[in-house]
Amino acid sequence: MDQRTPLNLAYDAIAAAREVAATAATRADAQDRDDGFPAEDVADLARLGLLAAPIPSAQGGAGLGEEPGAAKLADVLRLVGYGSLALGRLYEGHVNALQLIARYGEAGQRTRLFADARAGHLFGVWNTEPAGNGLVLEEARGGLHLSGVKTFASGAGYVTRALVTGRHPDEAAPLMLVVPLEVGTRADLSAWRAHGMRASAxxxxxxxxxPVAAEDVLGGPDDYHRQPTFSGGAWRFAAVQLGGIEAVFDAWRGHLARLGRGTDPHQLARLGEGAIAVEGARLWVARAAAAVSEALLPPERIVAQVDLTRLAVERSGLDVLQLAQRSVGLQGFLRGHPLERLSRDLATYLRQPAPDRALVSAAAEILQAGGMAGDLWTGGIR
Ligand SMILES: Cc1cc2nc3c(=O)[nH]c(=O)nc-3n(C[C@H](O)[C@H](O)[C@H](O)COP(=O)(O)OP(=O)(O)OC[C@H]3O[C@@H](n4cnc5c(N)ncnc54)[C@H](O)[C@@H]3O)c2cc1C
Incomplete structure (x- = not known):
């Protein structure tokens, strides 16, 4: 496999992400079908070192995400999402898995699984499951085996290292496992007849x-839900969403420029409103990435900040979609117009779990915090 191994300082993850994004954008329309998958773009992620880039520097990797404020990782996720939201979703899952392995894996697991990432394996994190048929560990045929399914699993049939949550009958809390899978096996994509994000499989x-071996189990019971890592990790999907919002904004901006409709004051006013929304989302994502990576605030405050970031970015995305659709009009709903697929992908990817709960639990934390509003997210440190 022609794969660049990132070597700490010399590796430019942002340049790699720009290259991947530029090519992914040219392929995304062709992959926009029910059985689509950005296989060539995933190969590019491997070839340009981005599948290996989140491996910690202590393990000989580029340590993407260890930089101050996780600023580079935020940019990489945004850029990949800009090129293709489906690819961004897959890459975010891969990064999440490697970060969980770095945090909870034992030395042997880290060595083995990071070698797999270097060799081009795509990882995913699959937690969502149906009521009544979720993943359990069962004693059978003289050993532990898995039973049950994961749903809404991105990259199903393509991910070859799946980080999943599953319940052991003797434990109330779920365990994490990393399960090796063969390409094209055990996946059912027949229900994925989606409005957007079709290529995310x-x-x-x-x-x-x-079968489950002892070395497949990562960390201890309920480590997956440990805070602020669990809820705080939502900043990463917000960074990918930001890329999708920027892509919609640019398709809209390009349309106005192409048609010479940019001098109309109503169009300019909408574009200005859109620019405010994009920049707002960008600032929220940067603040949330820094809050999680610096960990200076108490865990519940970090979670509240990331919960608000999720909702601010969702609001920004919904605003930009509405403004863009009003500005471009019917053209933007016709297949072949750049806005059409980008809008469907963004509208779909903005759907993330329990937004109401995120809002009210952040509000409850703010209510009990006391002090000055201006100190809420700095703890009065800065
Ligand atoms: C493209 C895409 C890829 C995905 N890939 C993965 C993946 O790889 N792995 C994975 O684990 N998951 C994945 N998911 C699933 C994702 O993590 C969420 O499960 C999913 O997005 C939830 O969306 P939802 O709108 O149905 O959320 P819900 O949480 O069901 O929210 C829908 C609405 O119901 C409200 N609500 C939520 N709970 C309640 C309640 N108890 N009572 C009343 N109202 C409630 C919410 O506030 C919201 O208004 C993916 C999702 C998408 C869109």
Missing amino acids: TGTLDFTGI
Whole structure:
């Protein structure tokens, strides 16, 4: 495999992400079908070192995400999302998995799984499951085996290292496991007939019968939900969403310029409103990435900040979609117009779990915090 191994300082992850994004954008329309998947773009992520880039520097990797404020990782996620939101979703899952392995893996697991990432394996994190048929660990045929499914699993049939949550009958809290999978096996994409994000291969994966070895289990019971890492990690999907918002904004901006409609004051006013929304989302994402990576605030405050970031970015995305659709008009709903698929992908990817709960739990934290509003997110440190 022609794969660049990032070597700490010399590696430019942002340049790699720009290159991946530029090519992914040219392929995204062709992948926009029910059975689509950005296989060539994932190969580019491997070739340009981005699959290996989140491996910690202590393990000989580029340590993407260890930089101050996680600023480079935020930019990389944004850029990949700009090129293709489906690819951004897949890459975010891969980064999440490697970060969980770095945090909870034992030395042997880290060595083995990071070698897999270097070799081009695509990782995913699959937590979502249906009521009544979620993933469990069962004693069978003299050993532990998996039974049940994961749903809304991005990259189903393509991810070859799946980080999943599963319940052991003796434990109330779920365990994390990293399960090796073969390409093209156990995946059912028949229900993924989606409005957008078609190329993310978000399907159901049946794990029934897969044996579990001790070295497959990562960390201890409920480590997956440990805060602020669990809820705080949402900043990464907000960074990918930001890329999708910027892509919609640029398709809209390009349309106005192409048609010479940019001198109309109503169009200019909408574009100005859109620019405010984009920049607002960008600032929220940067602040949230820094809050999680610096960990200076108490865990519940970090979670509140990331919860608000999720909602601010969602609001920004919804505003930009509405403004762009009003500015471009019917043209933007016709297949072949740059805005059409970008809008569907963004509208779909903005759907993330429990937004109401994120808002009210952040509000409850703010209510009990006391002090001055200006100190809420700095703790009075800065
Ligand atoms: C493209 C894409 C890829 C994905 N890939 C993965 C993946 O790889 N792995 C994975 O684990 N998951 C994945 N997911 C699933 C994702 O993590 C969420 O499960 C999913 O996006 C939830 O969306 P939802 O709008 O149905 O959320 P919900 O949480 O169901 O929210 C829908 C609405 O119901 C409200 N609500 C939520 N709970 C309640 C309640 N108890 N009572 C009343 N109202 C409630 C919410 O506030 C919101 O208004 C993916 C999702 C998308 C869109």
